[in-house]
Amino acid sequence: MELFLPIAHMDVNIWLIVSFGLAVGFLSGLTGVGGGILITPLLIFIGVPPLVAVGTGAAQIVGGSAIGSYAHWRMGNVDMRMAFVLLAGSWTGGLIGVHIARILEAGGHFSLVVTFLYVILLSVIGTSMLIESLLALRGRHGHASQKNRTKNQSILQRLPGQMDFPVSGLRLSFLTPVLLGFGVGLLTALMGVGGGFVMVPIMLYVLKMPTKVVVGTSLFQLLFTTAEVGILQAGMNHAVDPYLALALVLGSIFGTQFGARAGAYMKGEQLRLVLALVVVGVAIKMGLGLFITPEHIFSMARVV
């Protein structure tokens, strides 16, 4: 069904978008790794303007994470105090990020910056997943060295503004989660991702939060960060397309469920390897775009 997208200003077969949501949702349901990092590149590949791809990418995560956040909140897996401190950082980061996106877009540099950021991020994530899953397949498990962790911990303990987080059973400076949130907020605004891939490892290995609380808290703060960024991108940059966002949510909800069910019958390590290869592949395709001589030196877009 061909549909004209009112914000992206282009024709698209809406079932293609639903299938993007399905495929990415399936992968994330299967492997437990958030698939948000793949949605924005896919949208850019089919010709959605990068700013709209980023804005819509962030907004659709709201739909994808709503039910999970609710479930974890009901189960008491959310450290509310931690979540709000994180949100203080991520909402600030989101606000500044959307402003930066606006300035970059006005100067005509946004698409380039997004491409660079994605090439870097996808390469890092893809490579580390690749190594991790290959090691796991060989039966070895990578552990961060104990020495390194204790050193990090001592630096964190010397920061001012120490605060108790009873649910997580931690005492640490509020500055750490605020900074972490800030970075994630920036990523959400500039790349249209939830940032779970950054937040979860840091919560686990740097802040040393209990695993159960990490998943619930990161999902909870991600819901509200993407909601804030979605609203800002729509209000400030006119960059959230309603049909794209709805189609993606529809696809990803079903995809995630199918993926989670299929995951019960398949091996995790091999699935992670597949996802890692997909991520590296997308990074290479985006990266090549920077070096290949463009077919058309001049580009044109109707403004009004």
Add this chain to the structure above:
Amino acid sequence: MIYLRLMLMLLTMGSAMLAEASTPLVVATSTDKVNVTSHFVGENLLVYGAITGPGQVIVILRSPDSTEAMQQKTRTGPIWLNGAKVTVTRAPGIWQRLSSAPVRHILPDDTLQKLGLTLSSLVDKARFAPEPDHLDTWQKAFLDEKIRHRNYVVEPAGVTLKQGLFSAKIRLPASLPLGYYQLLTYLVRQQQVLAVRKQQINVRQVGFQAWIARFARENSWVYGIVLTFILAGLGFALGILMRRRSA
């Protein structure tokens, strides 16, 4: 199909033409409204009519002016970066010229320029801001891009002329600037314009699509907040539904 329409048109127009036999050019269109809905993937606009005596026909369709953001890619080392950005105004978003013969054969150059019947006259009137260093390169690129996207179309054999009857099929692309389009039909004889007919085609967004597009633009904050709540609600409702089914 076209000829069937022509016959019908002639029947209805016949009496009017007899009453006013001196009219050298009569023009009609298949519609005077184009409704852009969310399913709009372009439309054919049929222009047809009759001329008395010998001559050639030129049909021009011109949309309201639109603003285009142009950008040039430049190479820095091995990497292609986005270079200069120029905004082009005062040029029509859509411009199509269909004729029964190549226009340079039927009208002198200065007349073509004066009437604005050439692509170069369009780009001459357009404003490039900030003015780039090599304006002529940008002007040429502007036309190339417009032609590539089939926003500007020149069809030297787009008008079929047979025994005083003519017809032309104008293909409107999916992405159209909105507003009143001007349709000008020229009758040319012996290197001179003998008659001109002017019509208007109203291109407008209708239905839910139009409402959404306008709402998102004019009340962007409310739109953002409402959409975000709808997305959260949709995700929540579907999630509950799936859980119930699997439980």
